[in-house]
Amino acid sequence: MVNVLHFTDVSVVRGGTTILDSVNWSVDDDQRWVILGPNGAGKTTLLQIAAAFMHPSAGQAEVLDETLGGTDVFELRPRIGFASTAMARKVPAKEKVLDVVMTAAYSVTGRWNEEYETIDERRAQRVLQEWNLDHLAEREFGTLSDGEQKRVQIARSVMTDPEILLLDEPAASLDLGAREALLQLLSGFAQEPNSPAIIMVTHHVEEIPLGFTHVLLLSGGKIVSAGPIGTALTETALSETFGLNIELIETDGRFAARAV
Ligand SMILES: Nc1ncnc2c1ncn2[C@@H]1O[C@H](COP(=O)(O)OP(=O)(O)OP(=O)(O)O)[C@@H](O)[C@H]1O
Structure with missing residues (x-):
């Protein structure tokens, strides 16, 4: 177990x-976190600090053992994978899916990192296959559906x-079928022995994939509750987070919530 954040x-x-x-x-490498909270709670801001895109105004953020502010963040960022809609918007619509995946290191860091010059097509093809996208390798990114773009x-x-x-909200704007397919992929990935620490932002408890271990509930920039899902995800904490009386239902490890 290694602390990564x-x-x-x-x-x-x-x-x-x-x-x-x-x-x-604090996040360890064997933990898969879901961050839940209402609009404006500060979830994306939290992710941006975790991605070393932003320094805190006060306090200390250590990411992968480096204290932000005391390190060259361009060296740190290749060790962090970040998927968000804002980043997808930066992909040229005419870029081939295979090339989008192969230029991952460039697009995430904002500049090419020599360490990744060896990214080869075979590797990219394998990753596309793992995410059920190999049949789309030659398509232009801009012609994909929302769900396909999220998986890319x-x-x-x-x-x-x-x-x-x-x-950052990987299942937002997906229909039920596409959302379930994505959550199943994430769930399988989270349970692979060598998968990284994962931190996923969402608004909905329905989008917590099986295999995710921890939850952080954020409201007004403050943590309401954080820890293993079994203890931190409660009706009381959810109700306080969203400012509603919430009923939480669990079925075989998946959750549903409704205001009562
Ligand atoms: N540069 C800024 N100046 C002032 N307020 C800002 C700035 N950037 C963000 N905010 C505010 O900070 C709050 C938190 O924003 P953030 O994007 O982190 O929330 P979020 O929880 O991800 O919200 P959402 O669920 O709506 O995406 C919001 O109220 C936002 O308006």
Whole structure:
């Protein structure tokens, strides 16, 4: 077990507004986290610090043993896989799916990293196969459906064998069938012996894949509850997080919630 992320009293202030408020959080490489919270809770901001895209305004964030601010983040970022809609928007629509996956290291870091110049087509083909995308390898990215684009994003973010995989709302805007297919893929990936630490942001408990181990509930930039799903995901904590009376239903390890 290796610690990959350690936040001590991390705060972020933007334009006079406190977006994250003294967050203390630790992630080990054998943990798969879901971050849940309402709109504006600070989830994406938390992920951006974990991705070394942003320094906290106060407190200390250590990512992969490096203290942000004291390290060259360009050296750190290739060790982190990040899939988000904002990143998908940066992919040229006419780029072939195979090339999108092969340029993962470039697109995530913003500049090419020599370490990854050896990414070869065979490896990319294998990753595409693992994410059920091999039949789309020659298609232009812009012609794919939302669900297919999400899977390409995740394929490209796992391409470099990251030590931390960050997923910002990977199931957003997918229909029920596409969402279930994606959650099954994530669930299988999370349970592979060599998979990285995973941190996934979502709004819905229905989107917690089987095999995920921990949950962090965030509201107004503060942690309401964090820890193993069995103890941290409670009706009381969910109700406080979303400001509603919430009933939580568990069936065979999957969750559903409704306001009562
Ligand atoms: N540069 C900024 N200046 C002022 N406020 C900001 C800035 N960037 C973000 N915020 C605010 O910080 C809050 C948290 O934003 P963040 O994107 O982290 O939330 P989120 O939990 O991911 O929300 P959502 O679920 O809607 O995506 C929001 O209220 C947002 O408006």
